[in-house]
Amino acid sequence: MAKKAQEKVTASPIVPMGYSQLLTQVAGHTFEATNAAAVGLLQDAGEGCVFKPLGKPECGVRELNFYESLAAAIATQAKADAGANNLNGAGGEGKGETDQSLLAALAAHVPRYYGQLKLVVNQREHTFIKLEDLTHGMAKPCVMDVKIGRRTWDPLSSLEKRTIEEQKYALCKQNLGLCLPGFQVYCPDEEQPEQTVLIRKGRDYGKSLDVMGFQKALALFFNASCSSSNVLLHEVLNQLRSIRTWFKQQRLFHFYASSLLICYDFEQLQKLATSNSKVSLHNGFHADAAEPVLPTKSKEWIRVRCIDFAHIFPAEDAQPDHNYMFGLQSLIDIVEAMLHR
Numbered sequence: 366m367a368k369k370a371q372e373k374v375t376a377s378p379i380v381p382m383g384y385s386q387l388l389t390q391v392a393g394h395t396f397e398a399t400n401a402a403a404v405g406l407l408q409d410a411g412e413g414c415v416f417k418p419l420g421k422p423e424c425g426v427r428e429l430n431f432y433e434s435l436a437a438a439i440a441t442q443a444k445a446d447a448g449a450n451n452l453n454g455a456g457g458e459g460k461g462e463t464d465q466s467l468l469a470a471l472a473a474h475v476p477r478y479y480g481q482l483k484l485v486v487n488q489r490e491h492t493f494i495k496l497e498d499l500t501h502g503m504a505k506p507c508v509m510d511v512k513i514g515r516r517t518w519d520p521l522s523s524l525e526k527r528t529i530e531e532q533k534y535a536l537c538k539q540n541l542g543l544c545l546p547g548f549q550v551y552c553p554d555e556e557q558p559e560q561t562v563l564i565r566k567g568r569d570y571g572k573s574l575d576v577m578g579f580q581k582a583l584a585l586f587f588n589a590s591c592s593s594s595n596v597l598l599h600e601v602l603n604q605l606r607s608i609r610t611w612f613k614q615q616r617l618f619h620f621y622a623s624s625l626l627i628c629y630d631f632e633q634l635q636k637l638a639t640s641n642s643k644v645s646l647h648n649g650f651h652a653d654a655a656e657p658v659l660p661t662k663s664k665e666w667i668r669v670r671c672i673d674f675a676h677i678f679p680a681e682d683a684q685p686d687h688n689y690m691f692g693l694q695s696l697i698d699i700v701e702a703m704l705h706r
């Protein structure tokens with residue numbers, strides 16, 4: 366089979382008109398120069414969507430089912446909000462409805478889902494899910510994929526898969542419940558600070574990191590030495606805390622090998638630094654809270670979302686997802702420490 370795939374090798378994948386490789390993809394399954402059967406994410410021309418191939422059947426089905434159940438929960442919630450489902454007035458909310466509204470609340474933390482479609486790539490048909498591009502509208506998108514949890518193997522994993530997963534990124538996973546499969550960041554060029562460079566790091570870099578290395582990677586990613594990075598860190602923290610609130614409430618699912626995708630626009634960060642340098646330091650701060658008042662549009666250039674639901678499982682015995690929450694808390698602790706440095 367591998368031999369057959371190699372017969373079709375091309376320099377770049379053959380994709381349908383109007384689509385291209387997702388240039389900002391930093392991790393996950395990608396196109397491979399020597400394997401025409403390997404498919405990565407695609408993007409469309411300016412519409413603001415990405416297309417994720419379903420990949421291994423069991424993973425693809427789980428992810429698709431998850432997005433479909435989320436869409437159903439959102440629709441149910443919208444009806445309930447409109448009063449159409451509330452003929453008996455208040456007080457009739459059963460467990461099913463509670464679960465549905467809890468699930469619907471996750472939508473704010475997940476890319477919008479636009480269904481599935483089939484596309485021919487490298488002369489083979491693949492099924493893709495169509496999602497909101499979290500980097501849409503960003504001139505200089507900085508993107509980090511942080512995989513959450515000490516345990517990144519699911520309940521159906523073979524002993525072999527479990528062993529492989531436990532050996533990878535071992536220092537970060539065991540200590541932090543986090544690992545770093547990839548990121549890209551725009552930074553000022555050290556020699557010519559008015560110029561910008563793009564730095565990209567992949568899974569091999571992530572696997573080499575210990576705890577301190579992980580913290581340094583985050584400082585690099587958040588452009589911590591930039592004068593406006595506090596605004597970025599505050600907004601990222603707000604969004605991470607909001608995700609933590611959801612996880613503290615939910616007993617529906619356990620998210621194995623799922624990631625947080627952190628995206629921001631370096632161009633906006635630079636604009637903020639320039640405008641900050643022109644105004645008094647106290648502008649934009651609450652007198653009593655000592656926290657910056659974020660520009661109303663900060664959510665448009667700073668987005669933290671849960672992605673990759675290929676290994677999502679119903680929560681056993683309705684237990685909280687302690688594995689995910691441990692990793693998420695570590696990430697929050699690291700970002701808080703950067704803010705208070």
Ligand SMILES: Nc1ncnc2c1ncn2[C@@H]1O[C@H](COP(=O)(O)OP(=O)(O)OP(=O)(O)O)[C@@H](O)[C@H]1O
Nearest residue numbers: 389390391392393394476496497498499500510673
């Ligand atoms: N909605 C999105 N918007 C923008 N980029 C995205 C989006 N979803 C995924 N990506 C990009 O694609 C990468 C891979 O996504 P994802 O983790 O879902 O794929 P995967 O192949 O299932 O990964 P893994 O190998 O960890 O199972 C992410 O790191 C990110 O760069």
Ligand SMILES: O=P(O)(O)O[C@@H]1[C@H](O)[C@H](O)[C@@H](OP(=O)(O)O)[C@H](OP(=O)(O)O)[C@H]1O
Nearest residue numbers: 393394420421424530533546568622675676
């Ligand atoms: O971090 P790495 O080294 O890239 O390792 C990959 C990562 O664990 C993916 O989550 C996994 O895909 P699944 O989530 O789909 O299992 C993939 O398995 P695969 O090689 O069997 O696709 C691994 O290779």
